[in-house]
Amino acid sequence: GAVVSQHPSWVICKSGTSVKIECRSLDFQATTMFWYRQFPKQSLMLMATSNEGSKATYEQGVEKDKFLINHASLTLSTLTVTSAHPEDSSFYICSASGREGTEIFFSNQPQHFGDGTRLSIL
Amino acid sequence: AQSVTQLDSHVSVSEGTPVLLRCNYSSSYSPSLFWYVQHPNKGLQLLLKYTSAATLVKGINGFEAEFKKSETSFHLTKPSAHMSDAAEYFCVVRGDNFNKFYFGSGTKLNVKP
Numbered sequence: 001g002a003v004v005s006q007h008p009s010w011v012i013c014k015s016g017t018s019v020k021i022e023c024r025s026l027d028f029q030a031t032t033m034f035w036y037r038q039f040p041k042q043s044l045m046l047m048a049t050s051n052e053g054s055k056a057t058y059e060q061g062v063e064k065d066k067f068l069i070n071h072a073s074l075t076l077s078t079l080t081v082t083s084a085h086p087e088d089s090s091f092y093i094c095s096a097s098g099r100e101g102t103e104i105f106f107s108n109q110p111q112h113f114g115d116g117t118r119l120s121i122l
Numbered sequence: 123a124q125s126v127t128q129l130d131s132h133v134s135v136s137e138g139t140p141v142l143l144r145c146n147y148s149s150s151y152s153p154s155l156f157w158y159v160q161h162p163n164k165g166l167q168l169l170l171k172y173t174s175a176a177t178l179v180k181g182i183n184g185f186e187a188e189f190k191k192s193e194t195s196f197h198l199t200k201p202s203a204h205m206s207d208a209a210e211y212f213c214v215v216r217g218d219n220f221n222k223f224y225f226g227s228g229t230k231l232n233v234k235p
Contacts, residue, residue, distance in 0.1 A: 006165065032221060043212065043225045044166075051221075093165050108173035110156050111214075111223055113165035 002028045004096050006114025014122055015086060021079045021117045023094030030096035033077040034111060035069060038091045050077055074098070084121045092117045124149050124217050128226035136234045141200040143229045145213035148194060154216040155196045156223075157187055161209045169211075172196060183207070208233045 003026040011019050023033060032051050036044040048064075050056035050071035058064045066088075068080040077096075081088055095111040129144040147153060154173050158166040170181025177189045187198045196213060213226040 001168075004165075034223070043227050046222075049221060091163070095166075108154055108171070110154075110168050110171050111166075112168065113158070115165040116163065118163065 002096075002112040004030075004094065004112045004114045006094050006117060008117060009115060010118045010120075012120045012122065013084065016083055017121075019081045019084055019119060021081075021092055021094070021119075023077045023079070023096065023114050025075045025096040025098065025112070028096075028112075029074040029098045030077070031074065031098040032096070033071055034095045034097070035067070035077075035079050036093045036095070038093060038116070044093060047079075081119065084119070086121045089119055089121045092119060124153070124215050124224045126213050126215050126224050126226040128211075128213050128229050130229050131227065132230050132232065134232040134234060135203045137205055138202050141198070141203045141207065141231065143198040143211050143213075143231065145196045145198065145226060146194050147196060147213070147215045149215055150218050155187075155189065156214040156216070157181065157185070157196075157198050158212045158214060159209045160212065160228075166212060169198070203231075203233045205233050205235065207231060 005024045007022050035047045038044050046059050047062045048056040048058045048069050050069050052071050052074050056069035071077040093116040095113045097109050097111045125148045127146045152174050156171045157169040160166045169185050170179045172179050172189045179187050185200050189196050211229045215224050
């Protein structure tokens, strides 16, 4: 099946540090990648959507200068939390969607999720 | 506009008994629907998807879901719960513009021994 690898799984760092999270699709081409933030006991909150080679589309209320997203290839997207502060502490999850196996219809392609990154800013 | 409603925030069953997790959706077109499971501190794993090929969809780990257009429902079922099924479950619909997914608020399944 389609596999998405997300690294690192845990990050603890000091306030003011920038943190980069990587998301890779291992066995399919991810034409679209999504970045989510999840607060405890809540559903996922979409932060941004990125298509390979294009600028990311950010959801309302998400600071694009704070959360830098790069989708440079069909298998890799990165999220950089710049000058992180304690309020940025959260669980960040990426997902990828693209053509896999014999599924040719874009509308039928599911998202496949990474295992998430627990970010703790001290 | 698309939206997803998961009718129960918590469901508790005994091991070996059936599971029913309810999901209702709204969509302008014939939707693509998905069920995901999330274990603590993990990402989401795809259980099954509906893409208009068949109304009864079989997924992994013995889960099934039935698409009922007249009821705008896509409920998830399993005949016999296992302790390892305890997790959070999300019902998701793909948006009409295809580049967005809409999540339900999640249902936490508790399985009692």
